[in-house]
Amino acid sequence: MAEARISIPRSAAKGEVIEIKVLIQHPMETGFRRDLEGNAIPVHIIDRFVCTYNGEEVFRADFHPSIAANPYLSFHTVAIESGRLEFTWHDDDGSVHTESAEISVV
């Protein structure tokens, strides 16, 4: 799978609500389009995104084909402790893309 971008603050105060922004390159094919030869292009989407914070799930999204290409998400979490946030995109072809980011909480 393609390139992903993540934006989270590098540090935060304990208890602060932080915004997380993520984007991944993906066509999010609806299954309603045709190629130049007139053949139907099958559905091909990211159908699930999960964010964990030191191993615990804090946010999950189920996507349907109506999510725009290169799916973008902004969501929030409470900065409870320093550690690692992990981001996982599940493609409906079975492949998985994972990224992670560190945050220091003071």
Add this chain to the structure above:
Amino acid sequence: MKVDRRGVLSLAGGGLALASLHPLAAREARRLTYDQALQAITGGREPTDGRVTLELPKIAETGNSVPLTVHVESPMTADDHVARIHLLSMGNPRPNVASFHLGPRAGLAQVRTRIKLSRTQQVVALAEMSDGSLWRDQASIVVTLGACVEDIWLD
């Protein structure tokens, strides 16, 4: 096998009936309607207007990538938080758009994303709270050029 006029006619009639059912009608019958998608989420519970704010532009020149913000008023504590936010489209070929699973660790029940819209329509946001209550908001949007041409290409 003896082929007479009546047999040929009834065969032709049957063929026509089949042709009219297939493939458009068959696809149409399989497809989830908005009401069915809503029912699958609510399980018959009646959502209340309020607590949810769905922000969409009033007009989109194309429906390919429309920015959307959904915000739910909630203290986001262990006892009282938003469990799920669902986005539904009344005008797209498929009514389900996305579901977001939150919890007290979200701190703030606000999600932004970008969606595809096939035509001018209403978009609905539903919030399921930890106490099981359901809240909703709805927004209208004029789409000048739709994201897909499913009415032409549908097969």
